[in-house]
Amino acid sequence: MSAADNARPDAVHDRLPGRLPVSRVPDPREAPPLRWGIAGPGWIAERFAASLQQHTRQELAAVGSRSLDRSAGFAARFGIPAAYGSYRELAEAPDVDIVYVATPHNHHHRVALEALDAGKHVLVEKPIGINAGQAEEITALAQARGLLAAEALWTFFLPKFDVVRQLLDGGHLGQVVSVMAEYGEHFEPGHRIFDADLAGGPLLDLGTYPLAFITALLGDPERVCALGTPHPEGVNGQISAVMQFPGGAHAVTNTNLYGFTPTAATVVGTRATLTIDGPFNFPGGFTVKSHDGGELRYGGESGGHLEGLHYQAAAVARAIAAGRREVEERPMADSIRFLRLADELRRQLGIRFPDEAPAPAVNLPNQ
Template sequence: MPDRLPESRVPDSWDAPPLRWGIAGPGWIAERFAASLQQHTRQVLAAVGSRSTDRSAGFAGRLGIPAAYGSYRELAEAPDVDIIYVATPHNHHHRVALEALEAGKHVLVEKPICINAEQAEEIAALAESKGLLATEALWTFFLPKFDVVRQLLDEGYLGQVVSVMAEYGEHFEPGHRIFDGSLAGGPLLDLGTYPLALITALLGDPEEVRALGTSHPSGVNGQISAVMRFPDGAHAVTNTNLYGFTPTVATVVGTQATLTIDGPFNFPGGFSVKSHDGRELRYDAEPGEHLEGLHYQAAAVARALAAGRREVVERPLAESIRCLRLADELRRQIGIRFPDEAPQASAATLLNQ
């Protein structure tokens, strides 16, 4: 283990070249994304689109955005927009992103990028054919602390990773969209994306998965737990639920050291690395919320496009698709199917794609 931790290589978001952003879906996360950009970057909020002109106009008025449209298609075709941030409900990500790409716009799509891997593969294929960037807005992986974690892993300071444990549970008041099955409700996509993304980014595709689920009285899934085995013998354990708050800690065990990311691990904050001979290093960062963290993903996208790249290293599309393949398999085992989905493939097909 090193004597000290590496420094984060994430540049100041103010230094990223500005893009003209359109926001599709003026909801809770979109408002925080817009405010984060306004406070921490030179990015330009050019337009907002919604199925309701009144909602778009209200959002634009609150945040000083010059243009408001009453449809996602109008937003996609707006001439003064370079890239669209898709922040609609999960089950609309696929259609809105494809519409934007067809109109020649880059897209940053809120997590999960789609509700299943097949949809994500369609977005990836269209973006490639059009020469456009499409990226999942999984903000965690763009945070400075995760760049330090990435360096520790890349340099092999943990040794071989043999176990990953990550979970995320939260309480929601009645009436929240997470209880709406027609909106792909349940904890898996809203919360479970974070631990599943961490697990698959570190370990790849599992060769064996065992999942358990519990239904919620609202009709959606209320809790999922899973254990996984990977080709090199590594294991992962996860839980996600909508009943109550959990520590949301992530632990990565290696043959030389153990990494423990403070909860909530997916937010700005700190972590510890402890070697098996007792040495410990600490990364201390002020805990933060979305306002302090969402701007990093927009800045990374802007830098990538300025450099002529059509993908970001922090969250390649292949990793987003891999994460959704695992989520698809968990749902298959538990019997969760979202509205309008095609019949689910077998476990062997999903895990060996």
């Protein structure tokens, strides 16, 4: 899925293929095992650890946090042999090949840099940083050290997205002219998403999914118009945006923390329309309907984090074993591109995260 693939002339296929492509994602159990260190023993780390243990041969070697008690408790629950009371100790542990960074958003950058500086590969929970500058620094250090860095945006590693990628790359939708994707969810008071000190609000927790999907398909927008609603808890409560891309394609998105939405995604092409079942970022199905009446259905089994998080770990393990320093499913350039757009949305809405330097100028006009 790339901007270049979808900007080419609409002259590849006249109709849908007779059947959907087969996912090319290998069996995660066949991926060579790495020794994983987990930084941040929280909610998503629990699901990541359980998914790896149930579906792969990856080894959970160590866990670290700012609290040794929390690390030790997590290690005991998952049978992890080593627990550390700081992220630095985890980064320097000799029996760790790669660090999975699952801290709050505003610590991703620092913890990832520590791990890379200590010679460890990193898989960093989405978003890889709170702004594009942080993602660029992680990329630069990984390249300088000859290490792999990747964003753990699990959606792009799922088998169904490999099928979607093949449909797009094969030109079966024609030229993409419109993308609509959204994600809303309800949160009870006291949830960390309401904590401004942790870069709270829906943009980085929920909005990463639709915005990353849009930019992976269409690239950098040339025009952006954003609307926002403040939440009584002191963070942004809702963002909506309309975007125009080179070649004339449009995208529309909304993300909010007020209530659950279908979390749907639709891609409209000049030959066919792709509709991904909600929540589109989870394992599940999708439908492709051509404008001449053809229809294909991908009936992937629905599931949650337990059924999906292991695919990204297996992809990273395969890439490292092959000597690659990026993963094809989520190149660092795509992670930076998404954060550039998120930076522009925040600039238009006046949203600034704590301890963040003044927002740099972004080459996206305010419409």
